[in-house]
Amino acid sequence: MSIWVMARIISVTNHKGGVGKTTIVANLGFALARQFKVLLIDFDPQANLSSGLGFKDADNTIGRYLQEVIHVRYPTVVPHEINQYVHIIPCKVDLLDIENRLRNTISGDLMLKRIIVTIQKDYDLILIDCPPAFNYLTINALSSSNLVLVPAKPELFSIQGIELIKDYAERKQIPYKIIFNQVDMRSNYHRQVINTAQENYQSNLVANYIRTSISLAEAFEQAIDIFKFNESGNGSKDFIKLADELIPFV
Ligand SMILES: Nc1ncnc2c1ncn2[C@@H]1O[C@H](COP(=O)(O)OP(=O)(O)O)[C@@H](O)[C@H]1O
Numbered sequence: 001m002s003i004w005v006m007a008r009i010i011s012v013t014n015h016k017g018g019v020g021k022t023t024i025v026a027n028l029g030f031a032l033a034r035q036f037k038v039l040l041i042d043f044d045p046q047a048n049l050s051s052g053l054g055f056k057d058a059d060n061t062i063g064r065y066l067q068e069v070i071h072v073r074y075p076t077v078v079p080h081e082i083n084q085y086v087h088i089i090p091c092k093v094d095l096l097d098i099e100n101r102l103r104n105t106i107s108g109d110l111m112l113k114r115i116i117v118t119i120q121k122d123y124d125l126i127l128i129d130c131p132p133a134f135n136y137l138t139i140n141a142l143s144s145s146n147l148v149l150v151p152a153k154p155e156l157f158s159i160q161g162i163e164l165i166k167d168y169a170e171r172k173q174i175p176y177k178i179i180f181n182q183v184d185m186r187s188n189y190h191r192q193v194i195n196t197a198q199e200n201y202q203s204n205l206v207a208n209y210i211r212t213s214i215s216l217a218e219a220f221e222q223a224i225d226i227f228k229f230n231e232s233g234n235g236s237k238d239f240i241k242l243a244d245e246l247i248p249f250v
């Protein structure tokens with residue numbers, strides 16, 4: 001049962017790779033699942049979320065469903081259960097070919113949305129892990145979303161990656177929030193970049209950032225959720241705080 005009639009949809013995107021999109025989808029998903037029923041969608045053909053959570057080569061992929069809607073068939077969507085409160089629709093590398101097909105399909109930007117509406121009442125929140133490119137998959141994710149989360153490392157080049165998404169989100173009137181990841185507040189450089197970002201983005205920058213924490217990477221490699229892996233560690237603490245800060249906006 002869902003507390004809202006329809007799930008709220010959140011894309012996690014930044015066309016830069018390695019900024020923490022997949023890490024945030026997985027761990028924020030588990031943190032939010034303390035209160036909500038959550039669906040994760042792996043929308044990056046590299047399929048890191050799928051393999052990290054133990055769904056490498058699983059069937060019922062988002063690519064298969066997209067192929068069906070492109071052919072104007074309405075699929076019966078059956079997500080996989082990670083546990084009672086967190087489900088996943090995985091993907092495989094073939095999602096890359098489907099990106100091309102979407103580009104050449106009428107209303108190709110709305111195909112993901114057509115899949116999501118069939119299961120939207122079964123969840124409270126749907127988190128979408130986007131590819132590291134501002135391509136048609138990303139456009140599909142953004143067109144479906146009520147909120148966009150933009151992870152960034154506290155480095156100048158990573159911040160520059162935010163501008164494109166910010167412009168798009170503002171144009172489409174989708175609220176967006178920037179999240180700093182892999183932060184070390186002992187570093188002058190990190191503090192400096194974060195201060196500048198606070199001035200530029202103000203309330204669009206979340207107050208809670210994610211520190212560098214090796215258990216986040218370790219837990220993910222072993223397909224264990226961070227709260228089971230190391231409940232009292234920095235990784236768990238940071239994601240609980242982040243989830244609590246974001247709940248009013250989801
Ligand atoms: N806060 C963090 N602390 C330590 N390692 C992290 C953290 N966030 C991400 N990583 C690691 O950095 C790499 C890139 O993160 P990932 O979430 O895959 O980025 P993206 O999905 O944006 O490409 C992964 O190996 C991941 O385990």
Ligand SMILES: [Mg+2]
Pocket residue numbers: 021022023044048049129
């Ligand atoms: Mg990723």
